Amino acid sequence: MQGIGYREIPSIHYSFFVVLGIMFALILAGLYAAWYMEHHGHWVTGMDNQIVWGVPHVFAIFLILSASGALNIASIATVFGRASFKPLSRFSALVAIALLIGGLSVLVLDLGRPDRLLIAMTHYNFRSVFAWNIFLYVGFLILVGFYVWSIMDRKMEALRIFAGATSFLWRLVLTSATGLIFGFLIARESYDSAILAPMFIAMSLSFGLAVFYLFLQGSFFVSRRKIGNYIVVRLGKLLRIFVSVVLYIVVISHLTNLYASEHQDIERFFLLSGREITVIFWIGQILIGSFLPLLLLFPIDKPLDTVRMTYASVFVVIGGISQLYVIIIGGQAYPLILFPGYEVSSSFFDGVINVYTPSLIETLLGIGGVALAVKIVFLGSKILPFLPTNLDDKNTDPHYESS
């Protein structure tokens, strides 16, 4: 392996400014959407008293999970000593910070009273997993910032492993707590399960790696740098493990529910009769999000290349958003069981499958969060040397010279 240099994105490629311009426009659209929602009230969205968390939460939680997972590349290098991922550490940390800021922005702007953010930061109910998450998210930003410093400043090298290990453990707790936002809900039949914590960790590793790879590709494209096949194959092998683990947990989770007769109705809803939820589950989550990436990532005739890895990553992202849509929207669409074994009806939509149609305005808010994350990554890489100058095999493959 040769020494690897790091350099900012040069201002030579017009695509860099095109990306920044588009992201700026999308951020403005997201801000307008937030203002519109707060000014008129949430009735202008697709959310109501039945589906209280909508598409903004799907985007926010996707970004937050991906933030945690994107840091995995740095963790593998620092904590688990895989030298081949070391050149990606600092960029991995930048992507993690950017994704978390994007996700939190969406979450805050979707509050009924975002102007009361200060109250959320000063009034804590420590029995609330939501309150824990406020600490965990802020702590994550501070820790990863410190970690980046330890990576980029040679004088801080002694603290690098400590910072990396702490960040690694912190993000495991953070992702578990994000899953437990749903896991602790006794009211909802589709939540209220400890498996949501490990499932969210697996989802974060999968989504985070896919998103990280897309950021890496995009950043290398606009800075005219080259990713060698060795690193692509390594990332691809990791991604296929993560996608498989997520699929495994999903299958086990549904099988367990199918085995218990008390949960068979809700399983029928998710798997067969849930209209758009069922379609999104089978087409979005299972076919596009699981089977297609696995088909692409398992080499049949030739080694994995950047094109197949890019497609696989895009499919994992689509699958991830679908999976969170099914969990968040589907879990609320299924009615609360007030009298088990009885049918109920009321003027408040008791006992019916709730319908949710995302409005343009809330979708724009969610996309605005994604755009903010992209903008932070690109600007960060433009200002500071986060990106390696090249990821040729000779720079990343430890066996390159002997092979």
Added chain:
Amino acid sequence: MNDNVDRKCEPCDRRTFLGGAISAASLTIAPGVTLFSIPSFARKPGERASNVNRWGLLIDINKCPDGCNECVKACHRENGVKSHGRPETDAKWIRKITVSGSGRRPEFEIPVMCQHCENPPCVDVCPTGASMKRADGIVLVDKHTCIGCRYCMIACPYKARSFVHEKTTGQRSFAPRGKGTVESCTLCVHRVDQNRLPACVERCQEKAGGAMIFGDINDKNSAISKALRKYPSKEIRGDLNLKLGVRYRGIP
């Protein structure tokens, strides 16, 4: 408990006297059938709520007439909850639910509101502590610290909470309703603190079947305690072990 002891040791002022007199103000028309019942005593102005009291409701479904909506109308009128003509986003503090059991038992109707749980999931999950339970068991939302995250709405097993989706008009001073915050039945805490019945109970006793009894479950001489001792009652989703302040007679 000290509050209770202290109160009993105080000189008999006008309010204490009235409280005692009111405690006897219930009309029993037959053994076990109480037509009229009001709280046994209220707190003095400025005095904190205490766990000496546990306010609760007993609703007898057998006396709840089909098609009657008096409690719903009274609640919403009292607290200034108005419809914007959008049922999906309109707030509902109380609603009548029709329950049908596929031949096992006749269809019946049941009013459902915040169940004022002893272990309220909404209070557990609220990040800022805006969802709170008073010492006397009434579950409320502090409208000054609710950030509108809606987590309590997802956590409530009874769908008792509503989000204020749009600007409100005609608010009552005792029941502020801020756009972007969450709200639910307050058990008419403003009335309870003045020794008055919740609006739904009052209306039910005046104009409907008298299906609702309100009172202090901790006071073994209260009408609700006597009724709870005399007849079996159930909680909705009692399996969740939330120890509800609202009990029902005649539900499966």
